[in-house]
Every structure is written in C-alpha cells, then in structure tokens.
Amino acid sequence: MDAPETVHIPPLEPGRKPVIQVRDLEVRFGEKVIMNGLDLDVYKGEILGFVGASGTGKSVLMRTVLGLIRQSRGQIVVFDKDLDQLTPRRRQSIERRWGVLFQHGALFSSLTVRQNIQMPMREYLHMSERLMDEMAALKIDLVGLKPDAADKYPSELSGGMIKRAALARALALDPEILFLDEPTSGLDPIGAQDFDDLIGTLQRTLGLTVFMVTHDLDSLAGVCDRIAALADGKVIAAGPIETMMASEHPWLKAYFHGSRARRDSLETGHFRSSQRT
Amino acid sequence: MAQHKRPTAQAGSTVERTGADLRVSLSGDWSSSNAEACESEAERILAASTGARAVALDLGAIVRLDTLGVWVISRLCHEVRQRGGSARLDQVQPTHRILFEEIQYRPLPDTRRKGDYIAIDLLADIGKAMVDSYRDLVSGISFLGAFVSSLAVILTGRSRFRIASLVAQLERVALRSVPIIILISVLVGGIIAQQSVFQMRAFGTVHFVADLLGVLVLRELAVLITSIMIAGRTGSSFTAELGSMKMREEIDALRTMGRDPVEILVVPRIVALLIGMPLLTFISSMAMLVGGGLVTVIYGGVSPEIFLSRLQNGIGVNTFVVGMVKAPFMALVIGVIACIEGFAVQGSAESLGTRTTASVVKAIFMVIVVDGLFAMFFATIRY
Secondary structure, eight states, X not given: OOOTXXXXXXXXXXXXXXXXXXXXXXXXXXXXXXXXXXXXXXXXXXXXXXXXXXXXXXXXXXXXXXXXXOOSEEEEEETTEEGGGSOHHHHHHHHTTXXXXXXXXXXXXXXXXXXXXXXXXXXXXXXXXXXXXXXXXHHHHHTTXXXXXXXXXXXXXXXXXXXXXXXXXXXXXXXXXXXXXXXXXXXXXXXXXXXXXXXXXXXXXXXXXXXXXXXXXXXXXXXOSEEEEEETTEEEEEEOHHHHHHOOOHHHHHHHHSHHHHHSXXXXXXXXXXXXX | OGGXXXXXXXXXXXEEEETTEEEEEEEEEESGGGHHHHHHHHHHHHHHTTXXXXXXXXXXXXXXXXXXXXXXXXXXXXXXXXXXXXXXXXXOOHHHHHHHHHOOOOOOOOOOOOOOOHHHHHHHHHHHHHHHXXXXXXXXXXXXXXXXXXXXXXXXXXXXXXXXXXXXXXXXXXXXGHHHHHHHHHHHHHHHHHHHXXXXXXXXXXXXXXXXXXXXXXXXXXXXXXXXXXXXXXXXHHXXXXXXXXXXXXXXXXXXXXXXXXXXXXXXXXXXXXXXXXXXXXXHHHHHHHHHHHHHHHTTOOOHHHHHHHHHHXXXXXXXXXXXXXXXXXXXXXXXXXXXXXXXXXXXXXXXXXXXXXXXXXXXXXXXXXXXXXXXXXXXXXX
C-alpha cells in the first residue's frame, strides 16, 4: 500500500531510476517569472551539473527543491514523494536524506568545525560521544582536511577549507543526495581540481546522487555524468557533455565553444563519462 | 522502485562459537539512523569474542551500510585484534567493498584543547579581565584621539565634511528618537510627581513638588534618561552596523581605497550624537516637566498658577545649564564606546552579539559614572 503522497512519474529518460523529479515548475518573484514550466530529472547515482547564465535562477531551482522558496505551480518529487503533500514530520525524514553545500559554506560561525559537523548528528542521531567524535574526525579526514582543523572556527579557515568543512557537514548524516551550489567557485584551479576529484571519489564510495550548480567548465567535463542547461526558465538541453557540445542553441554554443572552453580539456576529449564503463 | 522505500531493519547479529573460532552474522541496517543499535551490537560481539582466537564477520545479510556502519565494524575488528585474536570479513557485498577500502578504523589523534585546573582557569580569567579592562581604557583613549584628529582634519578643511552623511545620521539618531523620548519622559515625570505629591502631602507641602521636580528633572533625570535610551537605541545600532561591516570586510575595503574609516564612519555618527543629545535632553526635560506638572495639578490638586510660579522660583538658569552641559559628554561616551565595540567585532555572529551587548552595558555604566563625576564637580564649585 502506497501512502497518498507517493507518486510515480515516468522518467524523462525511459528506463532510468529518478531520485529527484521536477515537473512543470513555475517560480515567480512578484511579477518576475524565474522558472516557467521547468522539467528536470536527477537519476540515482549520477552527478548532474547544472549550468546557466548568471541570474537565470540556477540557485533558485536548488532552493526551490530544498523547500527554501515556494513554487507558484508545479510538482517536486523526491524519492517518489511529492514534497508538497508531505506532513512536516515525513518531510523531515526526506530532508535527513540530503546534504547541502551552500555557496559560501554557511558554517555556523560560533561553532568549531567539529561542532558544525556534529550538529546534525546531535539533532537527529543517538550515538555515544566517543562515536560522534570519531565520526566527525572521519568526515574531516574524508574531505581532506587536517585533523587540527576540527577545533578551528570558520573565521580561522581559508576559502578552500571552508568549502571542505561545509562538505563534511553536508555528509554528516550519510545523505543519499548531495546538493552543491558552486562548489569550486573561489578556489584556485588546483584546489578546484582537488575538490572535483574529492566529489567524484565520495560519489563512487558512498553511492551518492549529486546535484551540482556550477560554472566551472573543468568540473562539467571532468566530474559530471550529465549536464542540464537552464535558459528562459526552462531546461533547454540535458545530457552528457557530448550532447551539450553538439547543441545548436546559441547560448550553449557560446558557453561550450567560447574562448575559455577552447583552452580547456573539453575538446581534447578527456571525459569522465568515457573513462567509466 | 522498491529500493526507494527504506524499511529500517534493526541492526542485528547472531554469534556461533565452535571451539576458539567465532562466526558472527550481521544483519539489518548498519547505518547512521541506527547508530545506537550498531554501537551496542558491536559491544555485544566484542564481549562474546573474549577468548576467541579467530573472529569471522559475515556481512552477507546486511541491508544498508554507510560510513558509520563501516566505521563501527572496522573498529570492532581493530579491537578484536588488539585483544590478540584475528578478525576477518566474509561475504562482503560488492557494493560495500569500496566503502571498506576507503574507510578503515585508526585511532584518531585527540586534537581537543585540554582544560587546566579550575583554580588556574579562574586565576587566568581574573588576570585576563584585568588586562582586558586596561586595554579597553587604552583603546578608548586612543580612539578618542583618532576621532578628535579626524575631526580636526575636517574642521581645518583638509578633508571634505560629509554633510549628507551627517544629516542622515542626525535623522536616525535624533529625529526618530523624539517620540520614544517624549513618551518615556512624560511617564517618568508623572511617576516622580505622583510619588512626591504622595509623600509631601503628609507635611502639607504639596506645592513644593514643583521645586523638587524642576531641580531633579533639569539637573539629573532628563539627561540620564535620554542617555540611557540613546545608549540602548542608537549605541547598539552603531555597534551592530560597524560590526557587520567589519565582518564583511567593508571596513577593509574603505582602508584599501585610502580612506580613513574613522573619518567616514565614526565622525558623522559621533557628531550627530553631539548635536542630537542636547536637543533630545531639552525635549526630554520639557516633556518631564509637562508630565510631572499634569500629575501635580490633577492628582495633587495644586492649581496651575501656583505650580508655575513655584517652578519659576525653584529653578534658576544654572539648574538648566548643569543638565545641558552634561549632554554632549554623554554623547561622546556613548558614541566612542559604541564605535570601539563595533570595530572590535570578530568573524562570528556570536561575537557581534557579545559586542553589541557590551556596547550598551559599558555605555550605560559610563554614563552613570560620568554623571556622578559631574555631580561632585558642580557640588565643589557650588553651581
């Protein structure tokens, strides 16, 4: 027996198993329409890169899925549950299954890194202090921070360390979905590359589904399985990077064949999707 | 889509013992949501393994496994080995293999800062408080110096005077404070008059309430109440504004443009206070006299003519001057403390809160201290 909020919507790509489904989404701020009938699927175990020009509402879509912004029309389905039909309690049980990395980290400034990571554990899980300390240290290690970062406050960390610490907090409850808002913005190319590798490794190890808003062409080419492009309030194209490169849409052409793209690995054919079997 | 439903099976284990060999089958969810059960199962297995030579953990029946489960299992193996036994994992599911490769138990360095003895902590706290208050004094004086020198630069025409900024601050500091100051002052005046009438009625000297009220309000109360209100209303907002500008590196941005933050941010605010405080004190005095007068006339039964003539007799220009002279000093105390605390904000939200509180508390304390000093001064010169 399915609960009434359980819905089954056929995936956009037949045969794949969706984790997040967005259908006919409309978001407006006053008179301004940001999303206009947007459809999007995120499939289990993939890294989806979400691109779009600045100000087209990439972060708005992420925040709408997360429930921070209300849509004026449309359906958001996560794990086959319509989020708008859920009771607050059941919604919370869905929220436990995702972790969010905000663009600027959004670490609690009055807590140390360890306390930041332990905060969701303390709120949701019952475990001994010893295990909680060990899990925090493990997450700190997983994201590549040094152990002594645990007792630092966010104001004592560099930009790259803040991103890693925020990622560790996003992973605190072992989520199944990871939302990343511009994870590599503000990092140097080597730091960004490391961060991409880290996300790839974590995704493979923990079997995560990753929804990543990004502008970083290297991330898109190197770590994303699929890319969705946003323009005019709709997803104008979705698919692996080859599809994006072949697209005739003027914005996509400018984006993927611009001078910044040409210098990159995009055209030397160094794709993660072709490396993996 | 059965995989999407999560039947939470309790973490469980069955232990079989053959001679010195232990075979443990794990089942259910070994995941974060089951943390408590995972830990207690691991402890149970460890207790059961006492004396066992070889422990084999069969993972074939595990439903869900995440980093927490892997950590607990890996820690269990480590502890078995430490007791001299051997431990191995059997039937690891292919999807779990990568987790076990990436996550292995290792004793983690304890990086926590350790606390000393309470007595030493206490002494250290006292010492720190002493040093801090000395530093407060020094930074207060040096900030006052910075303010005066910036003001001098502006007054001698070597830097532009930001009139627009001053007017904006004046509106916020003075104009928008008028309603609340009037309201509070009328009430305080009324309350004092009511008590005075009540007490003096016993001696049949109700009409002297006007003398008492006039002196008390003009010399002390108006300026004190105004200062306390402004410290709470304006001082706190100065600290919060400057503090959040500091947090967002806006003050550093000003510095890199070669502009002095004291000149741009502090001078208009404190000058606005210096102008606004005497005006507000005057308004407050009048409102208190009106409030007190109304109560004396209506509740005390003193006729308005007698009240006014007693008031005229009881107070002189000096009474009024004593109150007004104090106002700019109070403004300086409040403004300087608020700005110092604002600039002292560090990166965290907590620090902003602490500094804002400190700004209000210190300002009110200093206002009362300064008022006491003035009382002694005027008593000495018999003014």
